[in-house]
Structures are given as C-alpha cells and as structure tokens.
Amino acid sequence: MDTKMMADITIEVFGDTIELGDPSFIVAKIPRIASENFYLRDAWLGDEKENAFIAAIATDYPSLISSRNLVAAIGAIDPKPVVICLESIDSGLRNAYYKEGISFASEDGNAYLPFLKIQQTPAATRRKPEPLSPQAQRIVLNLIAGRWDGHSASELAELTNKSRASVTKYLKEIEAICPSLLKASWRVRALGNPGYSKDELLDMFEPYLKSPIKRVIRLSHPTTIDELQALQPKFTGMSALPFFSDLAHDTSQIMIMIDQEGAASLQAKMGSVWKEVAWNEEPAFVIEEWTYPLDATSDRSTAATGLACVDPFSLYAELINDEHDDPRIHDAIDQLREQLCQQ
Template sequence: MDMLLNCLPKRLFSLELAIDPEPVEMQIPRMYLERYSLRLARLGMSEQGRFIVAEPKEPPSVISARNLVNAVRTLDARPVAICWDAMDLGFMRALSSEGIAYIRDERNAFLPFIGAVISDEVLGASPAAPLSSQSQRIVLNLIAGRWVDCSAGDLARLCGKSAASVSGYLSEIAAIAPGLIMRDGKKRILCDAGLSTETLLDGFEDYLRTPVLERIRLKKVIERTELRAVDALLSGVSALSYMSDLAHEDSAPTIALEKYQLEALKEHMGDRWLEAQWYEPAAVVIEVWSYPVDAPSDISFDATGLQCVDPFSLYVACAKADYKEDRLLDAVEQLRRTICQK
C-alpha cells in the first residue's frame, strides 16, 4: 500500500479526504519530483476543496517546500499542501508563516485556500473565539462581498477605528480562518480566498454572536419622520418579513439603533418616551445594536418609509435570537438560503 495513502487521514474538518492513487505528471524541474510525490486530493465535494498533495520522499526543508509550491504554481492553479506525518511544531509554524498549506494528521492541518486550520498544539496565534462586534462587522462585510481585498488601512477608514484596533480585529479573524488574511509586503490584506458565500458563512457561523445589546419595549407609537431623523432601520421580525415569505406584522415594528441614535431619539421624545411593562403590549420594539449597518437595504422603504438592516446582518441577528416558532425559524432558514445564493 502506498505510504501517502496510509499516513493521510480519511477525514479532515469533518469532510471526506480522497486521494488519487496515481501521481500527477507535471513538467516541473526533475529535482522536485525526486524529492516529492504529487497527487490530486479532494476535500468534501466543493470545487474549492480540490488541491494537490505533496509527500516528501526525504525530510523536507521550508525552502524546498516553498520552491516546490512556487514551481507548481507556474503550471497549475490548484493549491499545494505538504503532507508529512513527521512534522514537528516548529516546521508547522514555519510553513504557516509562509502561507504554505500542510497536513500532518487529522488534528493538525493548515489549508488557507479554504480558510481552515486545526491544531492540537499552539502555533503562536491567538486561539479562535467568538468575534468582537467590530471584527464581526468586518467579517459580515467580507462575506457580503463588500470589503474584499481591503488593506488594514482601508479597514481603519471604513470602520472609523485606529490602525492598532484593526490589527486586533484581523488577528481575531486570522485565528478562525488564517487563509483570509494575506500579506503584501508589510500590508495585511483581507481576502475571501475565492470561497463561496456559503463556505464563508459555514466557517464563521459558530463565532458570530447577536449584534443586539438590549431590547426596549415602548408604549407609544413613534412617527416615521422621527425615526428617519435618527436613521433608524427596520430589524428583527419586521425586516425578516420583507426578506422571506413571513407575513408582515406592522402593529409593533422592530427598530435597530446604535447607542448614540437611541440617546438622540430619547432626547427628542422627552416625556413621550415611556417603556412598557412586561405584561403590557408594546407599540415599538427598539433593538440597540453594537455596531453600525454599513449597507442598509431599501427593500422596505416604499412600504414603510424606512430602510432595514442588510440581509447578512439580519440573518445573524435573527439566527441568534433563539426564536421558538416554526414560522420564524423557517423564515430565518429561507433568508440563509437566499444570501448563500449571492
């Protein structure tokens, strides 16, 4: 039995890893083929999961691995992963710092072309954790295709944050999907690695959290002109009804505001700002959001005079809202299917 087929895991990242038993014939310098055996691999069923595995025939160096990857790249667009079950921590760290994909075993692999990494040892990077509000804002804009190929400086301007803050946000993202942060000289660039919307959403879903800090139920109706004055957006079920087959419920609209917008609205309303008790019906539900919506949707404007939060932000807010009713759960799933088709 071929050594490569014996040492590679059958599954990786919960997906089937299939290796073609026949070596790849490629017109690269002979010295590389003397040092590495090349085969085609497929992880799962998506096109992004097709790549070339390179098994060293002798203990490799980072330099030889880099040269091999560059040589293959001149002839074939498919990414290359170094597959060697004797890698130590230092070698894995060195490969990942060069952006070179590798597979040691089912617990240690780095495949930046699909934004995936797994390790049972610390590679010097921050551990993956739920995203902070601004990091989530960046990720959702990336998934939506808006902030692709932005540098750290671009992101600082888009977010209105310092360069140091954005560096931290990119480190959070890299801890989950290192392949999405590329280097161009000294610049760090946010990219989508050619991954589909669905693949990106699948990869980040467990690290996303609700953008809603609190919900405030008000007794009295707020005029639409007053809501427009603070750039309020429809959110929650009110917005979901415009992005799914869910029936419209306009009796108590749900409105998204950031904290500064909330304070401006409270000051404007004065004595009319009355919060409903838990047992009282609400005329308006205010959601206080932890970050701004960068691309509001016009889908609700003709009917209500208000824009609503964008589909990607709305999906996260609703998916994390812990709805119990089947009609709401079905609407959230319908919204997910819609955004994954974009």
C-alpha cells in the same frame, strides 16, 4: 509605500507590545541615504522605557546592506540599540540578521533582541477560534457580503474608524477561524476571500457570530413612520425579516435599529409619552442600539414604508442566535440565508 501605515506597525514580543514614541531626532544627524528606506521612532518594549531603543520601521523590504549601513550610521553617534521593524521576514534575511547580530522584530512573530536577551519565533500552533468581537464581526460580515474584500489593514482601519493596532487584533480573531482569508507580504497585511462561496463562509463563521444588539428599549406607545423619518432608523428583527421571506408582517409592533444619539433625540421628541414597559409586557415599539454601526442597508422596505432595513447579513447575525419557538420564524431565517448565499 505609505510610511504613515508602517509607522503604526504593531509587534508583540512574548505578550508585550513594542511601544512607539516620537520620531527619532537621530534621523537629522545621519546621512539621508542611510535612512531613506526606514522610518525612525523612539521605542521600548512594554513598560521598559529605561531600555529604550530606536525602531527602524522599514518602508520598503530591507536588504542586509541597507540595514547594516543604517545600524552603523546610528551606532557612530548614538549608543542606543537599533531594531529593524517590519511586517514579515523571510528566512534568508532573518538568518542574515542573526549572523550579523542585527536586532529585528516583525509582526509575523519573529524577534531577535540580543540587548534584552530575547529571541522569538512564531508559535507552531495558531490561536484558538473564539466568538468574534463586535468590530471583528463587522469586518467579517462586510467581507462575506463582498464589500471589504481585498482591503489592507490600513484601509480597514479607515473604514472602521479604528486604530491600525486594533484592526491587527481583529484580523487575528478572523485568522484563528479561517487562516486562508489573511494574506501578508513584507509590507501589506490584507483580508481577502481566496474563492469561498458565501455559503461556505457562513458555515465557517456562523458558530462565532454574536448578536450585535447592545441595548433594547421597549416602549409602550407606538409611533408613526413620519415621526421616525428624520432619524433615519432601519427596520430590524421581526420588522425586517418579512421583507426577506414569506413571513407575514406584524404591524402591531415596530422594531428599529438606531444609534444612541438618535434614541436620545426620539425620547426628547416624544416627551412624557416615552414610557418603557416591564420585561413581562409586550411592547408596541422596540428600539435596538447596536455594538457597531451599519455599513450598508437594504431598500427592500423603502417603497412600502419609506424606511430602509438593516442589511441582510447584519440581520442574519442578529437573528441566528435568538431563541424562536415559532417554526415559521425558523423557516423565514432559512429563507433569509438562502438569499444571502445567492447574492
């Protein structure tokens, strides 16, 4: 069991988060056998530092006996309350804790904190589905593509370079749309496809996908592929769509996705030639900065141009909410979706 993962557990009680401080000094003063299945942290609820307690984060599914022994060992030398913290709790252990007067809180919405006069049970209704945040959308697209299927919250935190607490919030967004994609045991919360096809998943999530574009830079001066190579940009938008459909290539305008640092490097390289056009003018070169990084690319364009495209799932998320008057573009987007579902 990864104790570091459990040390970063995220539990909300009536809208306030259990805040975790430093490892508790008390661990050095009690018998090792009493704390061997727990990671002890100083803790408090929300901003109430004056009501501090000791969070005993379970590193293995706790028993009533081990919990009772830990609480007794700490209580013999420290008056602060002890709260058993875990990801989920079954009804048997929950009822046993109530009977013994042992405080506990879990990520699945259960909490019994008698020293604060608080008792919470999971809400009967789930969160209302809403448009996905950028990182939640990133996770969903990688799941649909089959890249991040079966990953735990801790693994997703590493893949996204976000905190586990943030990933927990992203998973709640996803769970609100499709609860069956989230599975939780007593120690692991994981994202996994129970057997939906890509077509079914796209039908579920398409209403909640947003364009990943954060900023668009529209330039008047065209550039060559050779000038772009070192920055490793990716074709996107109308420059990428023809590689996934029978839409004709429009070489009069290049559209690429690049990060903020890459855009700054290109601007420095172009110098005085760098000129952005007015909103009502047609650009020759379009740079898109996205709200999240790409986790995959497509090599469909590499042989012909030397540059890769954004991966087709990200391209689809970019295009579906754009307004296009040309029926050929609508047809091309439909062709892109068909290819996604066949992968």
